[in-house]
Amino acid sequence: MTTDNIADPKPTGKLLLRVVPMPADVNRNGNIFGGWVMSQMDIAGGILANQRARSRVATVSVQTINFIRPINVGDIVCVFGEIVRIGRTSITVYLEVYVSPVLPPPLDENESFLVASSAFTFVAIDEHGRPHPVDR
Ligand SMILES: CC(C)(COP(=O)(O)OP(=O)(O)OC[C@H]1O[C@@H](n2cnc3c(N)ncnc32)[C@H](O)[C@@H]1OP(=O)(O)O)[C@@H](O)C(=O)NCCC(=O)NCCS
Numbered sequence: 599m600t601t602d603n604i605a606d607p608k609p610t611g612k613l614l615l616r617v618v619p620m621p622a623d624v625n626r627n628g629n630i631f632g633g634w635v636m637s638q639m640d641i642a643g644g645i646l647a648n649q650r651a652r653s654r655v656a657t658v659s660v661q662t663i664n665f666i667r668p669i670n671v672g673d674i675v676c677v678f679g680e681i682v683r684i685g686r687t688s689i690t691v692y693l694e695v696y697v698s699p700v701l702p703p704p705l706d707e708n709e710s711f712l713v714a715s716s717a718f719t720f721v722a723i724d725e726h727g728r729p730h731p732v733d734r
Pocket of ligand 1: 656657658659684685686687688689719721723727728729
């Protein structure tokens with residue numbers, strides 16, 4: 599899976615994180631700050647990579663993040679992801695962020711929109727912070 603499928607209305611992978619942004623997370627336009635979104639993606643991808651590596655992981659790289667629609671305070675933000683590559687010590691997770699808007703109330707409570715996508719690469723690290731091989 600690549601970041602090319604941003605028009606796909608169905609989430610890719612499994613639900614990793616569900617969170618509601620607060621007023622402290624807004625930018626000067628009144629929408630949620632892109633860095634906050636990136637942070638949630640990093641946390642969500644880290645959960646999956648951590649489970650797969652069965653060890654601590656460190657984020658080593660982030661592909662282009664496509665911010666597709668704005669997020670507002672109070673929206674329900676869901677991060678989905680799946681592992682798309684396992685290297686010797688690295689794990690790449692493709693992530694999609696979906697939002698269920700709070701205002702205006704959605705007609706369908708399952709209504710949600712893709713707002714961002716990217717792929718994050720994590721490295722399995724030992725207790726000294728050094729890369730270690732991931733079991734295949
Ligand atoms: C992650 C870290 C431990 C890797 O150490 P390193 O000495 O660069 O390790 P290596 O060169 O052996 O690379 C380890 C793996 O990362 C991959 N990698 C390194 N740089 C990469 C990059 N820019 N993009 C994608 N993968 C990368 C390598 O290909 C290798 O993968 P593989 O073993 O599956 O083939 C080290 O760079 C680090 O601590 N970085 C800071 C991490 C951090 O603090 N992240 C939080 C955000 S600031």
